[in-house]
Amino acid sequence: MFNMLIMGPPGAGKGTQAQAIAKRLGLEHLASGDVVRAEVKANTPSGQKAREFMDSGKLVPDDLVTSMVGSHIKSACESGNGVVLDGYPRTVAQARSLTDLLDREELRMHAVVNLKVPSEELLDRLVNRLTCPQCNWVYHRRNNPPKSEGVCDNDGAALASRPDDNETVIRERLRVYHEQTEPVLAYYRERGVLQEFDGSGTIDEVFECVVRYLESLKGA
Template identity: 40%
Template sequence: MRIVLVGPPGAGKGTQAAFLAKNLSIPHISTGDLFRANISQGTELGRRAKVFMDAGDLVPDEITIGMAKDRMEQPDAVNGFLLDGFPRNVSQAAALDTMLQESGMKLDAVLDLEVEEDEVVKRIAGRRTCRNDGKHVFHVTYAPPKAEGVCDICGGELYLRDDDSEATVRNRLDVYHSQTEPIIDFYKAQGLLVTIPALGEVHEITKRAMEALKK
């Protein structure tokens, strides 16, 4: 299957992508992984992307599209893939359509993980990260530490990262609404959109998505 996963920040796309890709035996292709791989390997696209990333700017569509094209042409993606974070706007979605048509392929489904905006803010702004090890992450509501402000694993101080603050989250949501959300209508018009309520346990959401894909 060839699937695109969309949804606002904090909807759990990365988590669901990993589970769905494993269940469907297809590679999970995320924009973040594409950038990291191309930069670490020193590819031409990676070098060009790094200039924009170092300046804090968005990577232009043509670079992102080029990276995605290269990745989708790898042998492990012959029988399908799950795209996470790409396309991020309508021009990228149109470019993806053209790319697939030229290869005699097409998308099977676009999964839209639906979450209320206030829930997104609650999920992200409630995160607390350990200063000693950024992989140690807790949540004031969903996964609180045993002692407030203290990491259960190493005893480090837990803090709210700047990019997890409510103001930053709401700004990211504004960007999502203006840039990415229009692709939902783009794919709805093609009859590809499948909307999945993304509230509940991780395995419940995965089950909903798998059942929707079977239909």
């Protein structure tokens, strides 16, 4: 079973690439952000706590994320198809928890892909991002607009900006990322599974570079 993780700062295109990779390689896409947002939308006790951190641009605490995402990861691994993890882990503590979970299930992380994008480009991407609340597909007002303004191509749902996609919150999210999430890259670099890619190209250009690498690993 092939398991991988895709990483990168907010706006790097992790979700878009993870969806495409999952489709190409026959893996299950598990986005921690979707899991957490679903809890927030359902206004569960965990979701209420998470909302306070998300709206201020801060990371949701490790124990809270793990409680919401851990069971989903285990369930996905039990499907036998392998997974593309997106948005988890974000801290070294979470990374260690994930390693422990995989070890208990006699599984391993085969690849960790990191997408590198300059901060100002990330800001532009996020300020102009539109998301479908039904299928979670992501658009950009200029670079990747929907065929019909404000409407998802896939299901016709009305597109919306995320509450945390404003410049002040975005800059705080990037600061938090560099402070807390980049050490996770060092963790996986030491484990010999990290590969970094330039995420500044088009969606297709980035995808082809990443998927060629993954196919070489998967076929090895």
